[in-house]
Amino acid sequence: MTGVDLDSIDLKHCEALDAADPLARFRERFALPDGVIYLDGNSLGALPKTALDRTAEVVGREWGESLIRGWTAHRWIDLPRIVGDKIGRLTGAEPGEVLVADSTSVNLFKLMAAALRLRPERRVILSERSNFPTDLYIAEGLIELLGGRHELRLADGTDIEGAIDDDTALVSLTHVNYRTGALHDMAAITARAHRAGALVLWDLAHSVGAVPVDLNGAGADFAVGCGYKYLNGGPGAPAFLFAARRHHAELRPALSGWMGHAAPFAFETGYRPAQGLERMLTGTPSVIGLAALEVGVDLMLEADGAALRAKSMTLGRLFAKLVERRCGRYGFRLASPADEASRGSQICFAHEHGYPIVQALIARGVIGDFRAPDILRFGFAPLYVGHADIWHAVDHLVTVMESREWDRPEFQTRASVT
Amino acid sequence: MTGVDLDSIDLKHCEALDAADPLARFRERFALPDGVIYLDGNSLGALPKTALDRTAEVVGREWGESLIRGWTAHRWIDLPRIVGDKIGRLTGAEPGEVLVADSTSVNLFKLMAAALRLRPERRVILSERSNFPTDLYIAEGLIELLGGRHELRLADGTDIEGAIDDDTALVSLTHVNYRTGALHDMAAITARAHRAGALVLWDLAHSVGAVPVDLNGAGADFAVGCGYKYLNGGPGAPAFLFAARRHHAELRPALSGWMGHAAPFAFETGYRPAQGLERMLTGTPSVIGLAALEVGVDLMLEADGAALRAKSMTLGRLFAKLVERRCGRYGFRLASPADEASRGSQICFAHEHGYPIVQALIARGVIGDFRAPDILRFGFAPLYVGHADIWHAVDHLVTVMESREWDRPEFQTRASVT
Structure with missing residues (x-):
């Protein structure tokens, strides 16, 4: 300008x-309707024109004609990783560090539960009072499930660094505040948390696709994000989760479903976690939703x-x-x-x-x-x-x-x- | 015959x-392809022809033209309940007792966690050794998360009733076995569990849409089921969960996301569970997947x-x-x-x-x-x-x-x- x-x-x-x-x-x-000025792409992104063709293809041709064979023929089974790796390119993550699965809320639960297990001696999840509510609610529910030994501590957005102490297991923040648009300094807060021995989880719902995100550059431990805002993945698009590779081998999945098993199709009686981040998968991937999201992500990668x-x-x-x-x-x-x-x-x-x-x-x-x-x-x-x-x-x-x-x-x- | x-x-x-x-x-x-005899609808159901039109409509017209307004204009926000009630008609549930959400595995976690809280003095989840693996894995993960105070006890399919005892909190079974097709007597096992003070969770993945299911007739407490098998909802279709109305007021959601809040759009800082079963919702509903599933369910309701x-x-x-x-x-x-x-x-x-x-x-x-x-x-x-x-x-x-x-x-x- x-x-x-x-x-x-x-x-x-x-x-x-x-x-x-x-x-x-x-x-x-x-495909924006005539007469509309759309200033709500941070709530639900607009429709990429090719998403219509792609969903017709995945429904009509892939599901309709390949039927069960689609899991291998069209790599449906790999979509969480394929689309995750593409989102990784938008967020400063390496291949294998991002998976698309479930909703943001469910992914928050998975990563918060895993994080608390990595810091068993610490009691506090620290968050921002004006964080998006589901981030707080999920922490509350997890803490109650775990018997109340933990505490959700809330600070003002400007006081986060000062509120981190030796009892902080996890700092859980949304990168861009959903109400005010205030942007946290991911690198500074992450460094401060690490100095105190805490882990950090970033919710990228209002940043990915609009604000530069460099998870590994900032040294982030965990992240979640939303597919239906700036990524233009469609209403209720599947969400994503990130975990830095250094944590993968130690992650113990709370939602240990068959898709996170080392050999999902061996149908073993006992759970064995998959080698890498795939252990954080739970149920069958939402194929149609993943296909629509991939269109939005591909478009974003062009920019x-x-x-x-x-x-x-x-x-x-x-x-x-x-x-x-x-x-x-x-x-x-x-x-x-x-x-x-x-x-x-x-x-x-x-x-x-x-x-x-x-x-x-x-x-x-x-x-x-x-x-x-x-x-x-x-x-x-x-x-x-x-x-x-x-x-x-x-x-x-x-x-x-x-x-x-x-x-x-x-x-x-x-x-x-x- | x-x-x-x-x-x-x-x-x-x-x-x-x-x-x-x-x-x-x-x-x-x-829409079945020429030259195919499809005997795998119990793994992924076939494509109802109208699902192609319906997904094009929800993507092109609803998302593309209504954008964020679709949540109210097209009742996206109500789809978990609308489609849930339809599945309720297929499974002997009352309106408000079934919701469509997440995957079967995630729903298993939600209901198992809720069930253990309803029987805090009991330690055992009883299941069948040859149950579908994710049903066992999810129980394992929950038990580990809860600190190991509980136990997953496995019995042979024919010995379930005999294995129920005073320490059984929950009997978790799949109605029709995924490998053998063996069908449990839902009413008899549920009655036996109730006599022992235990709760029962039925996985309907291989029964709903093919075998008569009467959850309330059998007195079932909880159930989950799959949208992509006999309900023909498409690959990775959202799953469903059932809880008998008598339990709703006491259910404490472990995955307490914003969609299960009493007032999701009031953006309150603290979690308050919704009045009814809606408290078991977690994240934003998967709208495109729900729309495709509804087509399959509607077709099933005609039969x-x-x-x-x-x-x-x-x-x-x-x-x-x-x-x-x-x-x-x-x-x-x-x-x-x-x-x-x-x-x-x-x-x-x-x-x-x-x-x-x-x-x-x-x-x-x-x-x-x-x-x-x-x-x-x-x-x-x-x-x-x-x-x-x-x-x-x-x-x-x-x-x-x-x-x-x-x-x-x-x-x-x-x-x-x-």
């Missing part, structure tokens, strides 16, 4: 930025990571500036870090009428989302959101506020999912 | 049986359960008789119960050359499978397997044995999945 004055930028400038955008060509690879981050930051900066400039008098308070190096690919504002404002925007085709109690959340998926989209989105916001459109009765009723 | 003499039955008789089969009309609802069982028994009886009559001299030993009321919808033979014989049959388009060490397994999905198919399958077996086709080198190499 060199040479562009954010205080005077207009639609024409935005269109010029789109024309010069090296990622602009990806937009046509997605340059540095360009993704640069564009994401530009979009965020532009959005924040335009809201400040054009909606300054309506009481929006920036809820994301003001320093763009400290935030992910989203901008959030707090507003007392956050819920109906988001609904009014959605009715206009500007899809962001609301997070209780008062957060308007806008995500910028750099593969398919453009600079002019940002201009138009703020234009709609101006209208919604000026005309008090948000005050209409139909925007007040809370739906269960937003 | 009234009036048909199995000792003299021929192809013409088989074709007459197909012509009179009230379930024959379902065959055309499946009459008594007709399914009657046809399945006829097919099994016919297959066993023809192998005995036409391949008697080749050393096949029936590995399934001889009494057809005591077996599910499959017939297994033990044979020292079981592996290459199965491979030779597959090369001829007769798809059954091999289960170590020496079992040839043939499943009869009554919705799409006909009587003439059985005749032709045995015809191929006769040729494979007579010509020693199985002895060819290409049939000796073991693949990892069969």
Whole structure:
């Protein structure tokens, strides 16, 4: 955005930025509906056009024609590893360090349970008070299952390093906060935890595909992540898990299902863990979901990571500036870090009428989302959101506020999912 | 099969049986490849033709056009319950007693953990030595995670009732044995367990969709089952879990993810379990997989359960008789119960050359499978397997044995999945 004055930028400038955008060509690879400005790719990513062909192929040709033979003929059995290795390339992991399986929540359980076993003398899982709830709930459930010997200790996001002590078994954090977009310094926190003898688990749900992630560069022990946000894997896409190779031989799987057995098809009576990370697999892989996810991951692999981050930051900066400039008098308070190096690919504002404002925007085709109690959340998926989209989105916001459109009765009723 | 003499039955008789089969009309609802006789629907069910349209719709229209709004607009969020209730109708459960989620293995873990908490003073999970391995492995992993206070006790399938004692917390059995097809008496074993104060968990992987299941009629406490076998939900389809309503309020979820929270979208810091069985949900539902599974379940709901069982028994009886009559001299030993009321919808033979014989049959388009060490397994999905198919399958077996086709080198190499 060199040479562009954010205080005077207009639609024409935005269109010029789109024309010069090296990622602009990806937009046509997605099937986005007409009239929609989609600023919720951090909740559910858009549909890659080829995902439709690929799911038709896996259902019609692979399942329909190969039937049971598909497990070998189409390498269904290897998909957790194949797609996992591709995600590994997006996250600074080596081949064999990432597997696609289950949901993020289930993977959190697997890795938290494994981590506590690696630090049997320690009692504390340390997390962030405003972490995504499932990360906290899963830790709670595990601790209760284990009889309450452990403790989930919660700190503010800025106090994590100071809260790590000799009793910390595991530091469990989400790389980019789901509500505010605040970005943790993965390398610094991991180093601090390691100095204290603790392990670290990173949830990459809101970073992979939008923010550079270098798990091995940061020395991370474990990670989980989501397939349906910036990876564009489809609703309820399977999730992934990472464990650094140095831990593989010591990992004891709590969810010791047949797919994690050393010889799943020998049908032995007793469990023997597979050699590598495959021991963390549990049940039969979700083949159709894996096939759709692979399309999204392949598309992401075509894009340059540095360009993704640069564009994401530009979009965020532009959005924040335009809201400040054009909606300054309506009481929006920036809820994301003001320093763009400290935030992910989203901008959030707090507003007392956050819920109906988001609904009014959605009715206009500007899809962001609301997070209780008062957060308007806008995500910028750099593969398919453009600079002019940002201009138009703020234009709609101006209208919604000026005309008090948000005050209409139909925007007040809370739906269960937003 | 009234009036048909199995000792003299021929192809013409088989074709007459197909012509009179009230379930024959379902065959055309499946996309089965030409030249294939599919006797492996108990491993991966065939493709319902409409599953292709439905997955295209959920991907192209629902995901592509509704994007995040699909969670409410297309009721994705309710699919675990909607499809669960439909499976409930196939298994003698009430609405709200079945949920579709995760894999069978993960659901086993959830229910076993919950069951042990309901019987805190008891130490034993009792299972069958020849149970499907993942059922045993998951129990092992749970017991190890809990610190070894519990014990997995294994009995022979015929000795289960005698092995239940005052220390039995949970009896965990598969309704129809995956290798032999032996069918347990669900009501009798459940009653015996209850008299001893134990709970019972039934794995319906090889029964739902082929054998009558009446969970509440039998007084069952818990059940799990598979979506990709007789329910024809596609490779790696999501699985299901059942808990009798009398237990819901006391269930403490070990995998306490956000989807099982009383208010998932309030994003509270602490976990509060949902009111009913929904507390056993964990992560985000696998929407595409659920949509494909629903097609298979809907198709199964169109069929009459008594007709399914009657046809399945006829097919099994016919297959066993023809192998005995036409391949008697080749050393096949029936590995399934001889009494057809005591077996599910499959017939297994033990044979020292079981592996290459199965491979030779597959090369001829007769798809059954091999289960170590020496079992040839043939499943009869009554919705799409006909009587003439059985005749032709045995015809191929006769040729494979007579010509020693199985002895060819290409049939000796073991693949990892069969």
